[in-house]
Amino acid sequence: MLPDLADLLADAHVVALPMRVRFRGITTREAVVLRGPSGWTEFSPFVEYDDAEAAAWLRAAVDFGWTDHEPTAGSVPVNATVPAIVADDVADLLRRYPGCTTAKVKVAEPGTTVDDDVARVAAVRRAMGPDAAVRVDANGLWSVDQAAAALERLAPFDLQYAEQPCATVPELAALRDRIDGLGVRIAADESVRKATDPLAVARAGAADVLVVKAQPLGGVTAARRVIAEAGLPCVVSSALDTSVGLGMGAFLAAAAMSPGYAAGLGTAVMFTGDVTTAPLLPVEGRVPVRRVEVSPELLARYAASPERSAWWRERVARVHALLAAAG
Missing domain, CATH: 3.20.20.120 (Enolase-like C-terminal domain)
Structure with a gap:
């Protein structure tokens, strides 16, 4: 089930992680990490992807954060x-x-x-x-x-x-x-x-x-x-x-x-x-094979700018609306 947008963003953090070398044309990777009832999960479609393509990435975030997947190997x-x-x-x-x-x-x-x-x-x-x-x-x-x-x-x-x-x-x-x-x-x-x-x-x-x-x-x-x-x-x-x-x-x-x-x-x-x-x-x-616990200190250290954070939150809201409309 798709959670409400407010629940989805209740504990969401936009980060910008620096990279060692340019890869795929970028030197900083932006992502949204958010916490569901099953643990931390991620929404990070590349910035050039449109909302329709990004919808699968949000489904993935919901699947991992709102489903109790069991590890099958160490x-x-x-x-x-x-x-x-x-x-x-x-x-x-x-x-x-x-x-x-x-x-x-x-x-x-x-x-x-x-x-x-x-x-x-x-x-x-x-x-x-x-x-x-x-x-x-x-x-x-x-x-x-x-x-x-x-x-x-x-x-x-x-x-x-x-x-x-x-x-x-x-x-x-x-x-x-x-x-x-x-x-x-x-x-x-x-x-x-x-x-x-x-x-x-x-x-x-x-x-x-x-x-x-x-x-x-x-x-x-x-x-x-x-x-x-x-x-x-x-x-x-x-x-x-x-x-x-x-x-x-x-x-x-x-x-x-x-x-x-x-x-x-x-x-x-x-x-x-x-x-x-x-x-x-x-x-x-x-x-x-394990779920990752995030560090509040590192979330703060690598927090994206207010402008980029707003951009990502608006993106989450648009993609969430697409998924909700599709049922």
Whole structure:
């Protein structure tokens, strides 16, 4: 049931967390953390998303904060995340992910070249060794031709998969056929979390792996249904959440993620601050599955400006009205 707006905002806090490096075009991550009867939860759709797209994120916040989800494991394995940094900085960054044996490497960043991508992936492989699992993520920024050419150069590094190399489901299907025999599997992310039909990519045979995120899919309950119906291996990842949102993802990963894969839930490393004194940082390559308690001191330290706080509260109110109207 959708709580009243007053109940939703009764203990809500807008924060702006500074990041170590630019990621996804931002250096500060804004989010709303709010407390429901089951614990702290999070609403943090990216600022460019419209209210209709943000509605799933608010459903997720309500699902986690107003439902007593039970943890089904003590911890889950996570990957290191390597932004589009220069190759010389890779080894230092990976030290922030102790025990991780999987790395996701950003590629196709605007302003960089395929040569930069190759050098970055090569540096990850050197630092982590031959037994590590290495993934690349293009965020849908390549054309089919560009993806085919880039993956041909990256394939010798023994990729676990290439995440969202192209933007659309037809492009992913065409690329998958084109690189057949190259030994690189295709994973879909945006084609799942931003689609009106998150299972369309699976039905089209356009991907080998699905990347699922709790908030964009409407929460732990809704995402578990998607995973159950997909019929493909699934990897749970974060949407650059605070540790509160990472806790939501960890509950999902423990309950529904395919064995043999590391979740993309180690991203608390990318922030220089958080909302809790016990952030979900990787330890021995894993993060715990638990609800996070926030720190009043840290909420105050990282509070967004009054203008940004008002913007987010107005956004919550608009999205809440959409959900209420939809029943």
